[in-house]
Amino acid sequence: MDTNVSSLSSTSMPTQLPLNTTAFMNATVKPFSVFDGCENMIEAVLFDLAVQSINVIVGIPSNLLVIVILIHNRKEPSTSDIFLGCLAFMDAYFGAMTPLAFFNLYLWQRKEVWSARKFSYGVKDTSGPLFLSCICLDRFVAVLLPIVFGQLKHFKYRLGLAVLVLCLTFAYSAAKMVGGLPNFEKIFTGEILAAFAWMLVCNASILRALKKSTGAGKDEMHPLKKKAFKTVLSILCIIVFNYLPLVVMFPFEDHYSPDVFRCYVQPAGFAFLNISSTIQPIVYLSRLEKVPFLSDACIKKISSCFTQEKNQTPKVQDPPA
Template sequence: MEVFYINSSVMFIQKGSNITSQEQTVFEQCKHIPTIILFYLGLQFVNMFLGIPGNVMVLWLLLRNKRDSSTSDIFILHLAILDTLFCLIPPLELVNIVYVTTSSTWYVLRFFYGIKDSSPLFLSCICVDRYIAVVHPLTFSALRDRWHRAVCVAVVWLITLAYAAAKCMGNILNFAKTFTVMILATFAIMLFCNLSILSALRKSAPARDEMHPVKKKAFRTVLLILTIIVFNYLPPVALFPFQEYFPQDVFLCYIHYIAFGFMDISSSIQPMLYLCKDISCSRSCCCKSCADQQTNTDDVSL
């Protein structure tokens, strides 16, 4: 039996032993546990209805406030573009999972899945940028106005498009392991950077109650970001390295959809978090200290 993985959704085609399986939709092949697919599709439509307006709003705010932008905004901007593209696919995905048996339309979906798979690369750039700002402020000051962030963005997009094109082909042997390695590496980077930021902020005062209000707010914000990173990316990190230990139908119809459902919903959570931070700052701008607060927290909050 030959199995083709299509990442955020799966259509597995059996050759030779069972020709009729090629005429079944993904939903029919997983009809023994349909609840998981319905759960996954529900999350995808949440992404469409919340993620598209949320990410468009983030793009609008970033482009409007260019003069007051932080160093990480370039990464947030391109992450919002990536997530907006991904949030467009739920209608096509629904049709392909529930109704369509042909494999031709999956080429489009595989390309968009490849784009979403690479989103942790931009998140890692954001985390590294803020890690340097908090833990190594002198180095950050020296690099603040350099062009290296634009170069990083270009490199990430080259990797993203190359990865998406390779996934679109769908015929590269053991290509699924590339995603496993990438998600493990980026998760480790994000976890290290955020824990280091929390540790640095925590050590900035003898006791948490004595911490400066601005630093206390930054501490809580980074703690929230860390929680969301773990919530969104821990399931694929914890499950995918052990996929060989699961029965094939359980992994393809159950584990796969749960892991990517939690990861994909980040396309809605990330812009909502950014917008909540922006609204909070806008309200505090009524106070005289808002400008100072924004300057101190831009590099450690999403």
């Protein structure tokens, strides 16, 4: 069973059934269906696609805006910008695949489109946790190992790590698209558990470093450490909200019938993961003091919709370096 089986990837292709125990069941082969096995239980599948519609309406523009901001700030980039850029691009790509899913459900019914959609689910499963972990690693080294951070500050190190993550992502996605691998979902579960544990380590370590740096005065926090802690804390919130429900859900698979788990439980659970393509760029944009190309009034309106903490900034000062 695949991991991100929400909506279209919840089907098991009839052409892949010979890989299982029902290899040569009957001479009659079921015609391909994007709802295969869930034709009478499509509510959760449609719910997941409805949630993903937010990625099309809000997520794609937000991710493109993040990419534009990163390009705009390329002369004075942050060391994590390459990871943020890759993550935003992957999320925009995943959101762009959602309309294809709707068309394939009710118009095309093509196996090729379904396979492409399944590949995009593999990208979503892997790229998010891995790139978020890379951002945490970068902040962790910057705060706790500043000397090492200075030695490894060159762009080539982060470029090499980003290429490695992309290779792992595409390898996982290709294997997911092909299907037929036993216990394949355990790879995803282990990945999320490892990423979640790493976020906890980052937060605990950076918080401890922040407390040590405050000294006698309460507000005398090092700006770099304070910014790093906010970054990692926001990433932890994303991991907890978007990824942890799936990790909690998988151990209870045996408590459900296979059809109920595949057609109801998994699509509903993966809706939390898929909406992260909107939450991640919104969280990044909400942390900015000034968004290029947008007026202050527009920034306040967007921030008030998604965060309640941005009400304190009626005036925006000079753009950050």
